[in-house]
Amino acid sequence: MLKRTLTAAFLLFASDAGLASADDDRQIRLSVPAVLSESGLMKYMLPRFTLKTQVRVELVSPGEPADVALGDAGTPVFVGMCQTWSIEVLAPGNKGASRFASWIADTTGQSAITGFKVDGNQPFALPVEEEEIDAGQFYDGDRLRGRQVSRTHCGRCHVTARGDESLGIGSTPSFFALRSFEDWDVRFAIFYVLKPHGAFTQVEDVTEPFPEERPSPIAPIELTLDDIDAILAYVASIEPAALGAPLAGQ
Structure with missing residues (x-):
């Protein structure tokens, strides 16, 4: 009788432990800095993850106990707000945490990131793939x-990046097409004086203010020389579009 009682108690304990483990795998704590949490991306992205996996996500601040974290450490998964965001699993034994890390790096999670928009703009994008840059074409600006x-x-x-093909104006050349020109770097370095950019672009300490009688026809673009150096560094890193051989004269 005692043996049966002990056996039943053990089976009940094992069953409860298994249920607790399963429950733990269906709820995770995600460490996210306040600036990323306040961007709105988490409110857009996490319900999609939960709907697909049935794993609930609780947001916690850096420094609090967490199963997985978005920040500087780990594997890069998206860029935005002038930095690269990486995923790091802090509790490898938690299946829910591992599922989230796999999901956010997979096509479904990446689609959720690029699908998030604020006032029609896409604030986050996929990480820039490393491209081979020709020797002698080195630009020290901040590529990201x-x-x-x-x-x-x-x-x-x-269109300035892969995945943004649905954005931009169809008749306007993409950055990839412009990158294929031999003088692409000159074009980008002085674009703010080339038509039509000069009518709505100002560079701090370089261009004159717009005349009162000829204001910018659209919301003006205001940049610094550091911004232009950064754009040059980024464009140098992308792969030129294959536009084919030049047309031969008839």
């Missing part, structure tokens, strides 16, 4: 900042 500045300002008309 250049990508963000390009998407924010130039993305009104140009």
